[in-house]
Amino acid sequence: MKKNTKLVSAGRKPQYTQGVVNPVVQRASTVVFDSVADLHEAIKERGNRTLFYGRRGTHTHYALQDAIMELENGAGCALYPCGAAAISQSLLSFLKAGDHLLMVDTAYEPTRDFCDKILAGLGITTTYYDPMVGAGISDLIQENTKVLFLESPGSITMEVQDVPSLVKVAKQHGVITMLDNTYGNGWHYKPLDHGVDISIQAATKYIVGHSDVMMGVAVANEEYWPTLRENSYLLGQCTSADDAYLALRGLRTMSVRLAQHEKAALTVAKWLSEHPLVDHVRHPAMPTCPGHEFFKRDFNGSNGLFSIVMRKGTQKAINAFLDALEHFKMGFSWGGYESLVTANKSVSGLRSTTGWAQGPIIRLHIGLEDVEDLISDLQQALEVYEQHCN
Numbered sequence: 401m402k403k404n405t406k407l408v409s410a411g412r413k414p415q416y417t418q419g420v421v422n423p424v425v426q427r428a429s430t431v432v433f434d435s436v437a438d439l440h441e442a443i444k445e446r447g448n449r450t451l452f453y454g455r456r457g458t459h460t461h462y463a464l465q466d467a468i469m470e471l472e473n474g475a476g477c478a479l480y481p482c483g484a485a486a487i488s489q490s491l492l493s494f495l496k497a498g499d500h501l502l503m504v505d506t507a508y509e510p511t512r513d514f515c516d517k518i519l520a521g522l523g524i525t526t527t528y529y530d531p532m533v534g535a536g537i538s539d540l541i542q543e544n545t546k547v548l549f550l551e552s553p554g555s556i557t558m559e560v561q562d563v564p565s566l567v568k569v570a571k572q573h574g575v576i577t578m579l580d581n582t583y584g585n586g587w588h589y590k591p592l593d594h595g596v597d598i599s600i601q602a603a604t605k606y607i608v609g610h611s612d613v614m615m616g617v618a619v620a621n622e623e624y625w626p627t628l629r630e631n632s633y634l635l636g637q638c639t640s641a642d643d644a645y646l647a648l649r650g651l652r653t654m655s656v657r658l659a660q661h662e663k664a665a666l667t668v669a670k671w672l673s674e675h676p677l678v679d680h681v682r683h684p685a686m687p688t689c690p691g692h693e694f695f696k697r698d699f700n701g702s703n704g705l706f707s708i709v710m711r712k713g714t715q716k717a718i719n720a721f722l723d724a725l726e727h728f729k730m731g732f733s734w735g736g737y738e739s740l741v742t743a744n745k746s747v748s749g750l751r752s753t754t755g756w757a758q759g760p761i762i763r764l765h766i767g768l769e770d771v772e773d774l775i776s777d778l779q780q781a782l783e784v785y786e787q788h789c790n
Contacts, residue, residue, distance in 0.1 A: 404655055407587075411467030411648060416459045423463035423648060427641045429454040447629055455633065460641040464648050468607075471586040471651075472599050474619035478632045479639045483582060483602020484510045486616025488518070490600055491547065493631035494576055494624075497523035499546040504561065505753045506531045506554025508580060512750065528752035531559040532690060538569045545573065550596070551580040553691070556747055556763055557756075558682040558707055560691030563698065567595035576624065582606075582735075583684075586619075587658060588701040597624050605735025606703065609650040609657055613643045657737070657768070661704030664774070665766035671775050672708050677782055679759055682707040704766040705734055710785075713760040717788035718743045721762075724781040727769055734765035739774060741765075 401409065416423040431451045433439040446452035449462040457465070457479070465477040480486040491514070495501060503515055505528040515526040529540055531554050541548075548570045552561035563579065570577045578598040579591040585606040591599040601607065603615040620628045669683040680688040683706035684695040695702075721743070722730055728741040742763045748756040766774065 403587075406470060407655055408652055410470040410651075411463035411465075413463070413466070416463040416466075423460055423645070425641050425645045426458035426460045428458050447626070455636070455638045457638070458641050460644045460648075461639065464644045464651075467648060467651055468586070468603075468617050468619060471590075472581075472619040473590055473592050474599065474625070475622040476620055476625035476629055478618045478620075478628055478637065479644065480616035480618070480632070480637050481639055482614040483600075483604055483616040484508075484514070485637060486600045486602070486618045487511050487580065488514045489632050489635050489637050490578055490598055490618045490628065491519070491549070492635060493628050495519065495522075495524050495546055498544060499524050500542045500544045501526045502537065502540055502545060502548045502575075503528050504531050504549060504551050504554060505529060505751050506557055506559055507549070507551050508555045509750055511549075511551070511580070530754050531561050534562040534565040535569055537566050538573075541569070541573050541575060545575050547576045547578060549578050549580075553583050553684050553689075553695075556707060556742075556744065556750070556761060558684060558689055558705075560684050560689065560695045560699075562691070562694050563591065563594050563596065571595065583703065583705060584699065585654070585658070585703070587655060588703065589699045592619065592621055594698060597621050598628065602733075602735075603647055604733060606654055606658060607651055608647050609654060609736060610646075611733065611736030611738065613646045613650075615639055615643055615647055658701065658703055660768055661766060662702050664768075664771045665702065665704045665706060665764075667771050668764070668766050668774055668778070669706050669708075672778070675782060677710055677712075677786060679709045679711045682709065682761075703735075704739075705763070706766075707761050707763040709761050710759045713745070713785065713789055715745050717785050718745060718760055718762075720788040721781050721785040724784040725777055727774055727777045728764065728781075736765075737768045739765060739767035739769055 418424050442452045468477040503526050567577050577596045579596045581591050581599045582602045582605050598620045600618045603617045669681050672678050673681045682689045685702040728739045731740050734740055745760050746756050
């Protein structure tokens, strides 16, 4: 099947749809059995998408798991109540006291907090590395290094990593690789095809696509799926059937939405790249983004998320810019149909090894509004920004 057909068809087995178009919403805690033999069979097959207990999932969950597995070419998919849970539980599934973790320095802020505040208390040490280190990661691997965690592009500053080089070194040392693939979403980038062991997403973003469901997913290869599956279950992770249904519905239109997000974002990014207040644009599809060459090599598209670095600016100017925007709303997350904005005077407080010596950085998510309205909104807000810089 071609990609779009696969996206529409995935997870729609007859036992999930029961004669209608969409998989049914099957809510359950207790699953009942008519005989001891049936109960023992369910116990034996409980890890293979067989009804056993609500926390293991229902047909609604199985449909979503099947669809995500097909999207990311994995052996299994675990569902979590949010993206941060998908990251934390994936790490906890493979790390123990005395282990060492290599974490990319541009990681999502809650990922960093989890390492510094939770893993550290469990006796697990973390070393943050430059996202552009490539094969040089070998110098940072210790005898007790268990996991190498990647996020590509990185949060806020958008560096694209040389994933094949990092994975090659990790495999030579028997280190498990995990990658936060929320930007790549399984449509534009498939980490497991590049040798990564576990691909993680905040399905809250582009899979759901409507800013109304919190969900995380982790897709593992055949070697690591049994451990991820069982440890996530033991850690008590589950999602509601209603949220799984909404994620499935969002998945069907993801390719169409992404195409529009990409088109509009590139238009806005190119306009901003010519603005006199903007030092450079950090859009992975543009040469001014660190790691652009890896993006061209490994990805088959972009989306609505990118950042701009300003030539100058004060916190007062940033605040005035944000308050002046009409179509761009301030809010955490991204990936929905609406345009969003966040801004930082500096990201140095969110970095351990790479620092930040450049100007203020503004991150934009370009939604599905008319692109001319968005550019007009940015233009007037940048005029306000300039006034407060002087």
